[in-house]
Amino acid sequence: xxxxxxxxxxxxxxxxxxxxxxxxxxxxxxxxxxxxxxxxxxxxxxxxxxxxxxxxxxxxxxxxxxxxxxxxxxxxxxxxxxxxxxxxxxxxxxxxxxxxxxxxxxxxxxxxxxxxxxxxxxxxxxxxxxxxxxxxxxxxxxxxxxxxxxxxxxxxxxxxxxxxxxxxxxxxxxxxxxxxxxxxxxxxxxxxxxxxxxxxxxxxxxxxxxxxxxxxxxxxxxxxxxxxxxxxxxxxxxxxxxxxxxxxxxxxxxxxxxxxxxxxxxxxxxxxxxxxxxxxxxxxxxxxxxxxxxxxxxxxxxxxxxxxxxxxxxxxxxxxxxxxxxxxxxxxxxxxxxxxxxxxxxxxxxxxxxxxxxxxxxxx
Amino acid sequence: xxxxxxxxxxxxxxxxxxxxxxxxxxxxxxxxxxxxxxxxxxxxxxxxxxxxxxxxxxxxxxxxxxxxxxxxxxxxxxxxxxxxxxxxxxxxxxxxxxxxxxxxxxxxxxxxxxxxxxxxxxxxxxxxxxxxxxxxxxxxxxxxxxxxxxxxxxxxxxxxxxxxxxxxxxxxxxxxxxxxxxxxxxxxxxxxxxxxxxxxxxxxxxxxxxxxxxxxxxxxxxxxxxxxxxxxxxxxxxxxxxxxxxxxxxxxxxxxxxxxxxxxxxxxxxxxxxxxxxxxxxxxxxxxxxxxxxxxxxxxxxxxxxxxxxxxxxxxxxxxxxxxxxxxxxxxxxxxxxxxxxxxxxxxxxxxxxxxxxxxxxxx
Numbered sequence: 001x002x003x004x005x006x007x008x009x010x011x012x013x014x015x016x017x018x019x020x021x022x023x024x025x026x027x028x029x030x031x032x033x034x035x036x037x038x039x040x041x042x043x044x045x046x047x048x049x050x051x052x053x054x055x056x057x058x059x060x061x062x063x064x065x066x067x068x069x070x071x072x073x074x075x076x077x078x079x080x081x082x083x084x085x086x087x088x089x090x091x092x093x094x095x096x097x098x099x100x101x102x103x104x105x106x107x108x109x110x111x112x113x114x115x116x117x118x119x120x121x122x123x124x125x126x127x128x129x130x131x132x133x134x135x136x137x138x139x140x141x142x143x144x145x146x147x148x149x150x151x152x153x154x155x156x157x158x159x160x161x162x163x164x165x166x167x168x169x170x171x172x173x174x175x176x177x178x179x180x181x182x183x184x185x186x187x188x189x190x191x192x193x194x195x196x197x198x199x200x201x202x203x204x205x206x207x208x209x210x211x212x213x214x215x216x217x218x219x220x221x222x223x224x225x226x227x228x229x230x231x232x233x234x235x236x237x238x239x240x241x242x243x244x245x246x247x248x249x250x251x252x253x254x255x256x257x258x259x260x261x262x263x264x265x266x267x268x269x270x271x272x273x274x275x276x277x278x279x280x281x282x283x284x285x286x287x288x289x290x291x292x293x294x295x296x297x298x299x300x301x302x303x304x305x306x307x308x309x310x311x312x313x314x315x316x317x318x319x320x321x322x323x324x325x326x327x328x329x330x331x332x333x334x335x336x337x338x339x340x341x342x343x344x345x346x347x348x349x350x351x352x353x354x355x356x357x358x359x360x361x362x363x364x
Numbered sequence: 365x366x367x368x369x370x371x372x373x374x375x376x377x378x379x380x381x382x383x384x385x386x387x388x389x390x391x392x393x394x395x396x397x398x399x400x401x402x403x404x405x406x407x408x409x410x411x412x413x414x415x416x417x418x419x420x421x422x423x424x425x426x427x428x429x430x431x432x433x434x435x436x437x438x439x440x441x442x443x444x445x446x447x448x449x450x451x452x453x454x455x456x457x458x459x460x461x462x463x464x465x466x467x468x469x470x471x472x473x474x475x476x477x478x479x480x481x482x483x484x485x486x487x488x489x490x491x492x493x494x495x496x497x498x499x500x501x502x503x504x505x506x507x508x509x510x511x512x513x514x515x516x517x518x519x520x521x522x523x524x525x526x527x528x529x530x531x532x533x534x535x536x537x538x539x540x541x542x543x544x545x546x547x548x549x550x551x552x553x554x555x556x557x558x559x560x561x562x563x564x565x566x567x568x569x570x571x572x573x574x575x576x577x578x579x580x581x582x583x584x585x586x587x588x589x590x591x592x593x594x595x596x597x598x599x600x601x602x603x604x605x606x607x608x609x610x611x612x613x614x615x616x617x618x619x620x621x622x623x624x625x626x627x628x629x630x631x632x633x634x635x636x637x638x639x640x641x642x643x644x645x646x647x648x649x650x651x652x653x654x655x656x657x658x659x660x661x662x663x664x665x666x667x668x669x670x671x672x673x674x675x676x677x678x679x680x681x682x683x684x685x686x687x688x689x690x691x692x693x694x695x696x697x698x699x700x701x702x703x704x705x706x707x708x709x710x711x712x713x714x715x716x717x718x719x720x721x722x723x724x725x726x727x728x
Contacts, residue, residue, distance in 0.1 A: 202566030205587030205696035223569030232596035361725035
């Protein structure tokens with residue numbers, strides 16, 4: 001086990017979470033974070049996270065059991081807070097386009113069904129019953145009674161903010177820490193205020209503004225791929241970092257080979273924000289689906305209806321190994337990805353952070 | 365004069381430019397960077413920059429003379445590389461809307477005139493004749509013969525990149541250093557490749573990817589407002605930083621009071637990208653002009669035609685002290701602005717950088 005000592009500025013956070021390194025592997029829903037990845041990160045002294053937003057309570061329970069079998073270290077489970085906005089159906093053009101894609105992929109024709117977001121309360125019960133050490137969430141703030149229950153159970157609570165206003169609301173709701181999701185981040189935007197004016201603030205500007213406006217630890221995220229990014233986030237005032245994309249090419253990640261290949265051949269300009277896959281803006285590598293849906297983007301259904309509508313297409317693409325119709329979520333640092341084990345990645349991140357700090361402090 | 369010593373990683377850059385601190389005051393065209401600001405920054409050991417994109421050769425010459433009267437330190441002059449894209453006229457709706465605004469402000473009705481971009485060669489001659497120590501540019505790359513001439517004159521050349529591809533082209537063209545313009549940055553985007561897919565990469569992801577792909581110094585920019593941001597940029601591998609917005613509220617800046625007031629009352633979410641003012645995307649504080657033009661944004665004229673069309677409106681707004689029709693360029697860190705002199709700001713930035721580095725290195 002590493003004997004690396006972190007600066008005082010992050011020690012309080014490490015002590016509270018009972019982890020060794022201020023590195024949280026981001027909870028990436030939809031497959032990339034199987035128990036093996038979560039446990040490997042936690043076993044190496046970071047905080048592994050299960051992206052459980054799309055899991056049934058039964059599946060969530062079995063995944064948590066598996067994690068507990070591989071590690072006795074703290075880990076995090078992340079859920080999606082249900083939407084409070086009015087559901088919106090897709091346009092006829094969107095349905096026609098999705099049908100066209102389905103035919104090309106020989107997949108089921110998408111049907112508009114009632115996809116109400118039940119399940120959150122049941123998912124939460126599984127988390128409480130299993131005494132999960134850390135619970136994080138995105139897309140909003142759970143109801144007051146939920147937050148109260150989690151606090152009573154001694155669960156460490158982490159919310160997700162994309163602007164200062166969201167951070168202040170999260171602190172007021174009783175969160176123990178806040179992920180500052182920079183505009184560089186891959187996957188879904190966690191924004192829940194400001195409506196159509198979705199904040200897209202770069203981490204370098206977002207982290208210090210959040211740090212200045214809340215009194216709980218801020219976890220920097222967005223575009224952090226190596227120790228240089230970690231050192232930068234800590235310099236900006238973050239108490240820890242959350243890293244997603246950099247873990248996608250680890251051996252333990254549940255990422256199909258064509259998805260990994262897309263990451264390996266990516267450039268700094270490869271990612272784009274789209275709501276065509278799910279109805280909610282998310283950052284991923286540009287492909288045919290995104291390009292051909294781009295003119296219809298304002299006609300897609302709201303989340304999670306659009307997500308249900310595109311599921312069969314995404315699943316068929318996975319089975320065929322066709323990256324052009326998968327959601328290849330990735331952040332703007334994607335070209336800096338490395339293929340290795342989760343333990344190797346964490347150890348590199350720790351060493352590189354040390355080196356980056358040494359490089360800029362050699363005059364002190 | 366400060367006796368502050370910087371890390372080895374920036375010393376080579378400081379030595380080449382013969383400056384004391386790796387802090388470049390950004391060249392903000394259109395008024396904010398009068399000779400008094402440029403000289404104050406250079407006199408304090410940073411690199412002051414004249415934003416000369418809109419200046420006539422005569423005005424440019426007199427501004428340079430004034431700078432030289434106040435400082436004998438190196439300074440930078442920045443120009444706009446002329447566009448290579450086909451000019452596009454505005455729609456009738458755009459013209460009608462601008463006419464409506466003009467009437468409201470009692471300003472001249474905008475007229476579509478031939479606004480070809482002559483002047484660049486004459487501006488360059490002034491720079492060469494005056495042996496300006498540092499020349500920076502944005503919106504593209506000057507012709508080969510121009511770059512050759514500048515190099516022969518011993519002028520230090522800085523280009524502007526918003527993605528790795530642009531950085532590589534700039535290095536190949538003979539630049540001595542590259543500004544990495546993060547998506548957080550205020551004012552005009554410097555992008556010149558990728559056409560409609562304008563890169564908007566956060567500084568935290570852009571800086572290390574540029575550093576990894578070019579062999580000349582990278583200057584971090586975008587959202588840097590205090591020493592935390594400077595330390596972060598250096599940790600990411602930057603050899604220096606370029607800071608614009610933070611200088612807008614200095615006493616020496618040529619910024620109208622209503623503009624300063626908008627900055628002082630801003631939030632992290634106050635800025636937005638718009639091409640309604642100039643035909644080219646730029647980041648500024650949201651106001652009535654931006655909001656009311658937003659539906660017409662894709663119908664505005666190309667740069668610099670749109671810029672000419674809105675000039676009388678912007679000038680009338682300045683005269684009336686009405687921030688709702690000014691271009692309030694600012695970056696995403698705008699809420700961290702401070703009112704002081706340029707010298708005070710620079711000294712704070714230097715001290716804070718030192719503190720931020722100390723804070724994260726106290727374990728070494």
